[in-house]
Amino acid sequence: MKITLTVNDAAYPLDVEPRRVLADALRDDCGLTGTHLGCEQGVCGACTVLVDGEAVRSCLMLAVQCDGVPIRTVEGLAGADGEPHPLQRAFSAERGLQCGFCTPGFLMLAAGALEHDPALGEEEVAALVGSNLCRCTGYEPIRRAITRAARDHQNGQFHDRRQ
Amino acid sequence: MKPAAFDYLAPHTVAEAVDALGAGAQVLAGGQSLLLEMHLQRARPAVVADINHVPGLDALTVADGTLTVGALVRHRTFGSPGAVPGPLGDLFGRAVGYIAHPPIRARGTMVGSLAWAHPASEWCALAVALDAVVEVRSTRGTREIPAGDYFRGPFQTAREPDELLTAVRYPLLGPDTGVAFTEHRRTGFSFAQVAVGAALTVRDGVIAGARIGLANCADRPLRAHAAERAVVGAGPSPLLFAAAGEAAAAHDAAPVPEPYADVDYRRHVIAVLVARTLREATPV
Numbered sequence: 001m002k003i004t005l006t007v008n009d010a011a012y013p014l015d016v017e018p019r020r021v022l023a024d025a026l027r028d029d030c031g032l033t034g035t036h037l038g039c040e041q042g043v044c045g046a047c048t049v050l051v052d053g054e055a056v057r058s059c060l061m062l063a064v065q066c067d068g069v070p071i072r073t074v075e076g077l078a079g080a081d082g083e084p085h086p087l088q089r090a091f092s093a094e095r096g097l098q099c100g101f102c103t104p105g106f107l108m109l110a111a112g113a114l115e116h117d118p119a120l121g122e123e124e125v126a127a128l129v130g131s132n133l134c135r136c137t138g139y140e141p142i143r144r145a146i147t148r149a150a151r152d153h154q155n156g157q158f159h160d161r162r163q
Numbered sequence: 164m165k166p167a168a169f170d171y172l173a174p175h176t177v178a179e180a181v182d183a184l185g186a187g188a189q190v191l192a193g194g195q196s197l198l199l200e201m202h203l204q205r206a207r208p209a210v211v212a213d214i215n216h217v218p219g220l221d222a223l224t225v226a227d228g229t230l231t232v233g234a235l236v237r238h239r240t241f242g243s244p245g246a247v248p249g250p251l252g253d254l255f256g257r258a259v260g261y262i263a264h265p266p267i268r269a270r271g272t273m274v275g276s277l278a279w280a281h282p283a284s285e286w287c288a289l290a291v292a293l294d295a296v297v298e299v300r301s302t303r304g305t306r307e308i309p310a311g312d313y314f315r316g317p318f319q320t321a322r323e324p325d326e327l328l329t330a331v332r333y334p335l336l337g338p339d340t341g342v343a344f345t346e347h348r349r350t351g352f353s354f355a356q357v358a359v360g361a362a363l364t365v366r367d368g369v370i371a372g373a374r375i376g377l378a379n380c381a382d383r384p385l386r387a388h389a390a391e392r393a394v395v396g397a398g399p400s401p402l403l404f405a406a407a408g409e410a411a412a413a414h415d416a417a418p419v420p421e422p423y424a425d426v427d428y429r430r431h432v433i434a435v436l437v438a439r440t441l442r443e444a445t446p447v
């Protein structure tokens with residue numbers, strides 16, 4: 001089927017089989033390998049991306065379902081000049097990653113949540129972090145990083161250059 | 164693994180969707196169960212009918228004391244305070260937090276859960292406890308199935324393969340009704356080992372009505388009739404609720420052994436959770 005994926009504001013005209021899941025289309029057809037695949041069963045969250053502003057599992061959506069729908073991946077977080085997104089700075093400052101395999105998923109999970117509710121409280125962040133798996137950090141630094149980004153956001157220090 | 168090849172249809176009306184099912188298509192709703200089954204190739208539909216473009220199926224309406232939930236109402240909707248009025252909304256709000264986690268809840272649907280009929284599903288247990296009615300449509304017409312007759316076993320329902328579940332209806336709960344939902348599970352996003360939902364109506368210090376739903380306590384969702392009989396007509400008390408818990412574990416439940424939770428353990432958990440849920444549901 002002929003579809004156009006709109007990823008980070010760029011158009012990718014593709015010819016895909018219906019069975020192609022969004023994660024594979026992003027990685028193999030668009031060449032955007034920042035989105036990772038762990039379990040392909042919705043459990044690990046490494047594949048989390050924003051579809052129409054909503055953090056979802058890209059392993060549990062078909063690419064053909066996303067024809068013409070705005071998609072945002074980890075590649076779209078940093079500014080055009082390469083300046084890291086406030087969430088990326090917070091993950092770095094709080095040591096929110098070790099091997100980094102889970103990081104794109106956590107970043108997009110948090111980006112989606114912050115866009116919905118910039119006043120994300122500590123309890124909401126703790127519940128949110130339970131959505132994805134990390135085998136390295138023990139979650140605490142990830143929780144701190146998202147909380148820091150949320151706080152910066154509320155203090156007006158959150159300059160998302162893409163907005 | 165990757166899903167096996169299939170043809171993709173995106174119907175734009177209920178009639179088109181029903182025609183697709185009549186021709187052998189399988190429904191794709193939230194995809195949060197179907198797509199993972201397709202990854203594992205336990206599900207290999209030849210044709211998939213994606214109902215996400217059918218207008219109107221996302222409606223959530225209240226009329227004449229009845230809540231109607233359309234086939235595209237996502238789990239997450241029930242987490243917004245006030246989405247459903249009164250104690251029924253409160254009960255759904257308590258239950259939804261136990262279903263997977265936010266990204267899954269953003270896509271998965273209540274009606275999809277009823278279609279999938281996982282024995283541990285929170286929505287399925289509440290549907291039988293609350294006397295829900297599911298509405299199914301095929302090229303032969305529309306019929307309604309009471310939840311009590313609908314669930315037939317693990318992943319088995321009274322829905323024919325060519326029938327589209329269009330909606331599920333629930334009677335609203337009255338203001339003198341208290342609700343609670345409890346769940347025991349291994350990790351924050353595991354399926355329930357045991358889950359219990361309850362609605363208790365108390366008038367003049369006497370329990371006038373009780374609805375107790377059990378998830379993962381048998382091969383299908385259950386209404387705990389023996390436990391309900393144990394409490395109706397009596398005054399709420401810890402002793403009474405403990406007896407109801409024992410009744411549920413001994414007479415209502417028929418747990419099947421699972422890894423990490425054998426039958427004796429599950430019966431024990433059922434007794435504890437039923438008593439706890441009733442206590443929390445008692446209106447103050």
Ligand SMILES: Cc1cc2nc3c(=O)[nH]c(=O)nc-3n(C[C@H](O)[C@H](O)[C@H](O)COP(=O)(O)OP(=O)(O)OC[C@H]3O[C@@H](n4cnc5c(N)ncnc54)[C@H](O)[C@@H]3O)c2cc1C
Nearest residue numbers: 042190192193194195196197263271272275276278284328
């Ligand atoms: C990591 C993870 C954790 C989860 N944890 C839980 C949990 O704790 N509790 C829980 O209850 N669920 C859980 N789920 C399952 C989730 O709730 C699903 O959303 C739900 O089971 C199915 O809803 P869906 O809309 O995604 O349906 P789909 O996945 O689209 O469909 C499921 C099945 O139902 C059929 N179907 C769907 N809608 C209709 C319809 N309208 N008419 C006819 N047939 C239809 C499909 O053909 C398919 O066979 C979890 C899923 C994942 C991935």
Ligand code: FES
Nearest residue numbers: 038039040045059
């Ligand atoms: S790869 Fe999608 S959730 Fe694990």
Ligand code: FES
Nearest residue numbers: 098100134135136
């Ligand atoms: S940093 Fe290694 S899995 Fe999270």
